[in-house]
Amino acid sequence: MAFQTYSLFVLSVIMMSFGQVENILNLLQLQNDIDKLKADFNSSHSDVADGGPIFTETLSSWTERNEKRIILSQIVSMYLKMLENTDKSKAHVRNINEELHTLKDSLSDGSKKIEDLKHLTEIQMSDLKVQRKAVNELFSVLKKLGDTSSSHKRKRSQFQRLCKC
Helix, strand or coil: CHHHHHHHHHHHHHHHHCCCCCCHHHHHHHHHHHHHHHHHHCCCCHHHHCCCCCCHHHHHCCCCHHHHHHHHHHHHHHHHHHHCCCCCCCHHHHHHHHHHHHHHHHCHHHHHHHHHHHHHHHCCCCCHHHHHHHHHHHHHHHHHHHHHHHHHHHHHHHHHHHCCC
């Protein structure tokens, strides 16, 4: 039962965060479809609770809307990958798959940001040419970082002036 609530929670967070829930009936139908999918995967098996949740703890550390779009786009992609080899002749599988594709389309900017992050991890920083290029960009990067941190400082100092705490 906890897994059922957990699944509904994750999907409802994804949907509500991006305005995909037109009405509560849609969410209730989706819950019904998820219940059927759980039966397909035998998700009431005792090992489901081992090791804690997969996605919800990760979601809790991503607090800002743009941050959530990044992590949610990746989570939705993982669900779609999981469903690739399921029986698409079942209506509940098709419905969940369609909903996830709709969500993925609405999160396309998050997917692009994930790709940018992956690209950064693949840069060969031991390559001399890459190092030279990086050094040429260093001042611009630090300037952007300074612009970002100074705007946060301004927000904090404005808050401190307003707050009598």
